[in-house]
Amino acid sequence: MDNYTTKLIGNDSGRGVFHRNSSFVFYERAGLFQFGGELYQRRINKGDSQLKREIIINLPIEPHEVPALRELVGWDGRHSDYPTLFERCNFWAGLRDAKKELIAFGYVTGMGLQHGYMEDIIIHPHFQKKGLGQALVKELLQEAERAGLEIVTLTYDSKHTSFYTESGFIPCSGGLWKRKEGC
DSSP states (O other): OOEEEEEEEEEOTTTTEEEEOSSOEEEOOTTEEEETTEEEEEEEEEOOSSOOEEEEETOOOOTTHHHHHHHHTTSOOOGGGTTHHHHHSSEEEEEEOTTOOEEEEEEEESOSSSEEEEEEEEEOGGGTTSSHHHHHHHHHHHHHHHTTOSEEEOOOOGGGHHHHHHTTOOOOOOOOOOOOTTO
């Protein structure tokens, strides 16, 4: 059974800012609510015998943390994308281990009207195959529903079809355009 808790994370002071970090500012997004002039963040706690999971929507994240996690799974770090990505996406979710290191990350981006696009579902190699990826995807989809998105799409390697099907996605055909190298 999921437990929902809230944590006070700052006050609005009229600017829509909910948390200041030493490196950058997080802006108010879905998953936040205001009460008595103060903003709160919704959290979800999931029990697990091996690891207590706390997937947090709009988790405060330093700009270097996601590129480092991307590199741990063998992807390009895309260092120049952060922190700009946090300002442009609808919302993100993250998870930290007992040492407070980022071990899971994913986000949904788009215009925020009816359609969103899920990207960068990343789980630290030491924590893969423990259900964290599905929990992360499902929390992002629940947040998409709370935000009023009617469709969320993503692209994935065919070897991950069963993972995304079990997470609630319906496989369908699509297309991909990539800029040619050297342009």
